[in-house]
Amino acid sequence: MARASLPVRNAKRSPEQMLKELRQRLREIRDLSGAAAVLNWDQSTYMPPGGAAARARQYAVVSKLAHERMTSAALGRLVDALAPYGETLPADSDDARLIAVVRRDFEKAAKVPARYVARASAIGAASYDAWTRARPANDFSAMQSWLQQMVDLSREYASYFAPYAHISDPLIDDTDEGMTYASVRALLAALRTELVPLVRAVCEEPLADTTCLHGDFAPDSQVAFGLSITRAFGYDLNRGRLDRSPHPFCTKFSADDVRITTRIRPDELTYSLFSILHEAGHAMYEQGVAQELADTPLGQGASIGVHESQSRLWENVVGRSFHFWDHYFPELQSRFSRQLASTSVETFYRAINKVERTLIRTEADELTYNLHIIIRFELETELLEGKLAVKDLPEAWRARYESDLGVVPPDDRDGCLQDVHWYGNGVGAAFPSYTIGNVLSAQFYAAALRAHPDIPQQIRAGEFGVLHGWLRENLYRSGRKFMPAKTVQRASGEPISIKPYMEYLRKKYGELYRLPLSSAPAERTRA
Ligand code: ZN
Secondary structure, three states, rough: OHHHHOOHHHOOHHHHHHHHHHHHHHHHHHHHHHHHHHHHHHHHHHHHHHHHHHHHHHHHHHHHHHHHHHHHHHHHHHHHHHHHHHHHHOOOOOHEEEEHHHHHHHHHHHHOOOOHHHHHHHHHHHHHHHHHHHHOOOOOHHHHHHHHHHHHHHHHHHHOOOOOOOOOOHHHHHOOOOHHHHHHHHHHHHHHHHHHHHHHHHHHOOOOOOHHHHHOOOOOHHHHHHHHHHHOOOOOOOOEEEEEEOOOOOOEEEEOOOEEEOOOOOOOOOOHHHHHHHHHHHHHHHHHHOHHOOOOOOOOOOOOOHHHHHHHHHHHHOOOOHHHHHHHHHHHHHHHHHHHHOOHHHHHHHHOOOOOOOOHHHHOOOHHHHHHHHHHHHHHHHHHHHHOHHHHHHHHHHHHHHHHHHHOOOOOOOOOOOHHHHOOOOOOOOOHHHHHHHHHHHHHHHHHHOOOHHHHHHOOOOHHHHHHHHHHHOOOHHOOOOOOHHHHHHHHHOOOOOOOHHHHHHHHHHHHHHOOOOHHHHHHOOO
């Protein structure tokens, strides 16, 4: 309203001049965000504990400056004035997309009052802090009022985008733009129908022996091995690096500085390794975005779900495949010759793909992982809808784990307190992105295989250039230029579908467990 009544200061300037100013403003906002990322990265890696209080202030100041600039009236006037010009440009041109995306981002950000943003981040930080103590103490009662506040904040956030078809819609749109409660629910329901019988069939088989993964594995050797693989994948270490932190993450300071971290357990062989491969997938996506899009809101991954597809593709589809280990196991064996002398590649491959119904999402295998997500999505929906009271969450959690996974957490620490998301970031929308990522990882890989059927043989030879090149060309380059659904369509030739993912799982686990899983459950019953 305020924007429309202001005089049109941009009237005398050419669209090209205004576009130049827009790019300058966006670069400053990206630089502020990059500076905030440096502060955060340092805090998670090397900062001495004494630096915490000042660092929290520094981070808050820089983040606030970035947010103020992203929602400033001047930026709003600029994108409004540029909108008609954007419509005269070719629809898929960088400039047309930049104007459209920045305008959409601006309009969304402008709907949320600054005082809400400040309150939500203060409550989120305090709630997170309480969770870091409540989880080890197994004390859900200490989190009850915090969780209630997080539910209320999420509901309030959604209210700024009313009317909506479902209260989760605005929350889902923030992480996976264009998706809705209805589309996510349909995707997860279809997946659940396919996964439940598959998990049941595999879990009737004897558990894989994972003895070879436990022992004494020098941390430096673990990291050196992981890093050598990421280099072979195509992670550019002139524009990236690997450090250690309590929780692994990928962060971006600029287009030419995309870093990853890992954490290490000296007694577990692959705990660190798969986190390195996972974060390298995120980093390669960011490194692969076209330089022309850098320093703008288009210069990043298309959505959280599409981003997760790349971490999962490199970690799981490639990194947990037999082809991959057929090549890399001898090298792993030579690095840990004493520990792995009598282990065969087949034994190792079965160990890293062990399927088991367990309590902890982050340690779940590829088959059961999505069942953990579906439980969380349904519970958080009920919390947001007001159908489930916060005080009843622990019991509802236990009931759902028993019915869907056949295991019951003995306490809340490994039950409804296990994930930070609800307690630190808010309730709703965070979990489905992981499953969207899993589904898309197989879909993109299948599309790459159609273009280059010999990719598995190349992986077997330790060559990843063709796969990485295909992903760069068809997915990474376009960054956030297009809506996620269009990005998926352009890269894979079809809308998001669980078909390639289920085919991937059936083939892999059918072979691993020598089960006839290669067709859908209904067809198998007929056969
Ligand atoms: Zn990830």
